[in-house]
Amino acid sequence: MSSEHPVKEQILARYIARTSKSRGLDQQAKTSLPGGDTRWATYHLPYPVYMLRGEGCTLTDADGNRYLDFQNNYTSLVHGHAHPAITAAIQEQAVKSVVYGAPAEQQFQLADLITKRLPGVDQLRFTNSGTEASMMAMRAARAFTGKPVILKMDGGYHGSHDMTEVNITPDLSGSRLPIPRVEADGVPDSVLEAVAVARFNDLESVETILNSKSGKIAAIITEPLMNTAGIILPDEGFLRGLRELADRYGVLLIFDEVVTLRLDEGGYQGKTGVLPDLTALGKLIGGGLPVGAFGGRADIMALYDPARPNGFHHSGTFNGNPLTMAAGIASVKALTPQAIAHINQLGAEFRRGVDEAFAEAGLRGYATGEGSLAYVHWTTEKITSAADVVRWKQKAAELPRLLHMELLNLGIFAANRGLFNLSTPMTRQEIDQALEAFRAALFMLKPYVADQAPHLMI
Ligand SMILES: Cc1ncc(COP(=O)(O)O)c(C=O)c1O
Structure with a gap:
């Protein structure tokens, strides 16, 4: 990732500072895995975080940083880790x-x-x-x-x-x-x-x-x-x-x-x-x-x-x-009906919180989703097709990837494309924690939005 905007530089510098062991592992991985990677969906620049342990809805990386897991191996871990x-x-x-x-x-x-x-x-x-x-x-x-x-x-x-x-x-x-x-x-x-x-x-x-x-x-x-x-x-x-x-x-x-x-x-x-x-x-x-x-x-x-x-x-x-x-x-x-109702309810609260965070930050964006699934879009237009998503992405500079990285810096692990999904061990407390981080990340990104994607300022 090239670094030219000061906000981008700060986010990247914090990421690198807190993940030095992951960086070392990424280097080692490059010998026998092309680019150190064996799965596209989990790779991102400058290198992905290497995880060492998962427990319930938390993950711990190689440097000892803890994350709330909103990625859950792309929805397969509906009960989180080590249920x-x-x-x-x-x-x-x-x-x-x-x-x-x-x-x-x-x-x-x-x-x-x-x-x-x-x-x-x-x-x-x-x-x-x-x-x-x-x-x-x-x-x-x-x-x-x-x-x-x-x-x-x-x-x-x-x-x-x-x-x-x-x-x-x-x-x-x-x-x-x-x-x-x-x-x-x-x-x-x-x-x-x-x-x-x-x-x-x-x-x-x-x-x-x-x-x-x-x-x-x-x-x-x-x-x-x-x-x-x-x-x-x-x-x-x-x-x-x-x-x-x-x-x-x-x-x-x-x-x-x-x-x-x-x-x-x-x-x-x-x-x-x-x-x-x-x-x-x-x-x-x-x-x-x-x-x-x-x-x-x-x-x-x-x-x-x-x-x-x-x-x-x-x-x-x-x-x-x-x-x-x-x-x-x-x-x-x-995955009882009660467990499904629980994560679906939390999912609705999460999506509502994301929408409120965008509004509070004065930025255009919202979450689509249903039940325990949410996807963050940098637009306020209604999304009805896959093409709508690609069109806003083409105009959003590097916002999805910077948001992803800043959320990592703040201890929230989500899919880098903007997908969030919940697991049954989560409670309202984890949703609040994630929303607080989300709000902080948006405020951090605001000067970048003003410079690089001003159409997303309200
Ligand atoms: C809707 C859908 N179908 C199929 C697949 C492929 O599943 P797998 O990655 O286990 O091959 C995925 C994976 O994300 C998916 O989301």
Whole structure:
């Protein structure tokens, strides 16, 4: 990060002064990991903080600095760190072996817990990541319908397999329909023959594509709310409209509930009553260990019955390993309706506090979100699409990244893109502490805003 504005220099200098051990570890890491990194989402300049320990909703870094964790491994740690029941389940299983190379009863126990909660999931199969879960859900849709194309939303993120590396960042060309493009190096353009792109909250764009590719589309995939793109909520009637279009055009509807499952006992599908045909899951269902699952209608999932002649193939060395299953069972059981109501309530208070902090500081910004999720936007315009988020980011200089760094300096650990999420050990006290830091960070940034992004001054 170059340092030219005095506010930026101060923030960076404080960061460097309090994280010298992290800097040393980052140097060591560069020998065998390119740039010292093995996961894009956790890297940032000048180097990320190395954590040594997590406990409840706190983290301690290599220099002994303590943080309130509002990142929670990008929502997978809904119960925070080292939750007693999850830790006990992992310990109990670890001494009996971590994986048997044979089925284990924890597999159907966790599957039972999930299928009882999610009205659109009669049966499921486990994977080891949300990426694999969305990949398998898409593949299941193709195999079931015999059609090649998956329709996704512009700016939608479903992991990092080839079929999802299309328009993760939205199309800004202004064309009537998003122009599909491959984003990741090494993904062949041929992927575009099997992926179409419509706009979230724009049923007309979905229907136009269903018409233009008539008979070729296997499924529509979307998150019920777009999390990675900036917590963009579905407009009233959008999800139901997708369901109706899917039925009218004879295509399947896939919900990616890898993140949204945390919002309601029945996931977003339970909350809204809009049931997908297939669902991709991940994150919290593994209790913090690597996991994913895809599931849905019994008639589709039945085709994965291995005893069935010509059934669909699905394998994976670590699928349903008992260590993850044990942690997942403890995690899902602990996510009671009361626990969900608790973090959802705190989330609403957090978002309200963020909005108030912007107003107090005289800066334009607010939080979108739902339940225990929040995303900070440096604009006061209504956010309805992924493109809206990219547009404000283009005009916000380095504000998101400086806010992230200043919050680290003040002991608040959040995702560097502006996503905050809560964990069940949090109380009103942690929300107040985070909001106090948030307010202080905004006041610190105000002179920078005045110079670099004056349109954000009120
Ligand atoms: C909505 C959604 N789907 C899929 C994934 C991919 O999950 P994983 O990182 O476990 O592969 C993510 C990850 O952030 C996600 O947010």
